[in-house]
Amino acid sequence: MIIRRYQQPVLNYVGRMVGERELALDFSQDVFLKVYASLRSYRPQYKFSTWLFKIASNYVIDYWRKKKIRALSLDQPPESDEDCLPIQIPDDEPSIVRQYELQELRTKIERALDKLPPSLRELFVWRHVNGLSYEELAEIKELPLGTAKNRVFQAKEMLKKLLEEQP
Amino acid sequence: MTCLNLERLSSYSEGELTGPEKRAVEEHLASCLKCREAVEERRLLIQAARTLPPFEVPSDFAQKIMARISPAPARLTVLGWLAAAAAGVTALVATLGLAALLTGAGFSQLFLGLNRFLWNNIQNIASVLVKVTKYIFLVFKILGQISRELIGWFKVLTSFIGPEAQIILVCLALVIIFCGGILWSRKFSVEKNHEK
Numbered sequence: 504m505i506i507r508r509y510q511q512p513v514l515n516y517v518g519r520m521v522g523e524r525e526l527a528l529d530f531s532q533d534v535f536l537k538v539y540a541s542l543r544s545y546r547p548q549y550k551f552s553t554w555l556f557k558i559a560s561n562y563v564i565d566y567w568r569k570k571k572i573r574a575l576s577l578d579q580p581p582e583s584d585e586d587c588l589p590i591q592i593p594d595d596e597p598s599i600v601r602q603y604e605l606q607e608l609r610t611k612i613e614r615a616l617d618k619l620p621p622s623l624r625e626l627f628v629w630r631h632v633n634g635l636s637y638e639e640l641a642e643i644k645e646l647p648l649g650t651a652k653n654r655v656f657q658a659k660e661m662l663k664k665l666l667e668e669q670p
Numbered sequence: 671m672t673c674l675n676l677e678r679l680s681s682y683s684e685g686e687l688t689g690p691e692k693r694a695v696e697e698h699l700a701s702c703l704k705c706r707e708a709v710e711e712r713r714l715l716i717q718a719a720r721t722l723p724p725f726e727v728p729s730d731f732a733q734k735i736m737a738r739i740s741p742a743p744a745r746l747t748v749l750g751w752l753a754a755a756a757a758g759v760t761a762l763v764a765t766l767g768l769a770a771l772l773t774g775a776g777f778s779q780l781f782l783g784l785n786r787f788l789w790n791n792i793q794n795i796a797s798v799l800v801k802v803t804k805y806i807f808l809v810f811k812i813l814g815q816i817s818r819e820l821i822g823w824f825k826v827l828t829s830f831i832g833p834e835a836q837i838i839l840v841c842l843a844l845v846i847i848f849c850g851g852i853l854w855s856r857k858f859s860v861e862k863n864h865e866k
Contacts, residue, residue: 514727515724605714605718612718612719
């Protein structure tokens, strides 16, 4: 019952974090096994989905650590210029995002997501792909609400920039 | 005209702003094309992200997880029991039929013969069981006599020794048993390591 209810959001999240479908399926299964093994530690005062997604998030972070993928720390500001977001007021050029039809835009987003730093990608996927609220997101990542909002904003702006760079 | 902060526009495009903050942004948007475009771009991006195709979940996804959680023990259902019983009866009838064909005897004759054969075997098994029980009782009887003899000897021995000496002797015996046990277990573990 729990599996059927949450399999889609978990797979959507894990799939977009690891990229490969088969790997995502294996990981998602492992996430549910972890959830089952940790059921005793669940406290009913917390939302079950948030607790489950937190386990999924930790699982993916462990994977990054093992693979030694560089992930931005959520507590510290980005170090290099590459990580900094060019937050500017839109210029006079015609809108690039507007040029694409929604379908084409989806394809480009999938590609651009792969280039997004994992820690930002994670937040973007939780918020805008899986549709979680900022409150849930902040709880999953154990961040202050304002930081969570700011990070999602950064992810969105970086994604937009990556979309504009695509041919 | 100064354009609005992008973070604010982003929050507005997500519907996060309310009350006077929202009204202020809307007032600005009414007169600023750049900011309107910025909001529209972000709305499109969010809409596209929200409608990304979901990863296809295989139909056996949950089953695979459940199988890993608890490997299902092979359980015989009512239907299974009935099938097994039916198979047994069919096998018996087929064997009898084959025997009738080979020997030329009647079906009822064969059935009676089988009955007799089974009954004889049950009788034989029963007589063997009675014998085995008798032997077991005999062994217990002998063991009881031996233990009585041992207790008698022990009483004779202890009548010559004082209570203090008895305690010392018991302690010594316990120490010897304990040391012997340790030495034996060590030897056993060393042998096991060698085997590895």
